[in-house]
Amino acid sequence: MTIRFNPDLYGNILAGLNANNRDQAIALQELSTSRRVNAPSDDPGATAAAIGIHSRSAQLDQFSQSISTVQGLLQTGDSALGSVVTSLTQAINLGVQAGNGTLSASDRANVAAQIQNVSAQVLALANSTYQGTYVFAVLTPAPPLTSPMC
DSSP states (O other), X not given: OOOOOOTTHHHXXXXXXXHHHHHHHHHHHHXXXXXXXXXXXXXXXXXXXXXXXXXXXXXXXXXXXXXXXXXXXXXXXXXXXXXXXXXHHHHHHHHHHHTOXXXXXXXXXXXXXXXXXXXXXXXXXXXXXXTTEETTOSSSOOOOOOOTTX
8 A cells, every 4th residue: 555645735725725715705795795796707697687687777767757757748738738728718708708799899809808818828828848848849849939919
């Protein structure tokens, strides 16, 4: 029986101790940060998945913000259109009053002034904005409309 002696025994022991220290440091870092992946080199596959999740999360945040903006825009438009309907109903009533043959010239002038006020109200409602954007504009904010009666 022959016994083999490794002359580099201390080198192997030191390498094993270094590997143990490295593993212990990694375990301590994972324990203290509560993360298995602390650097991209720890697990490239998990890092890629985390980046993908972060990207999707940013997209979802943007979608949520867009939904809120669109809801506000639609609510503003709905409110403006409701006010337009009320104003136009008032204009119709004024027109029916003006059709009465018993009104004097000053009464008709008064009704005409009221109709011009209603027209100005509708014009202002047509220029409604939400967060600096015209509600009823097609693509870009247009200059405010001017009344043809002015």
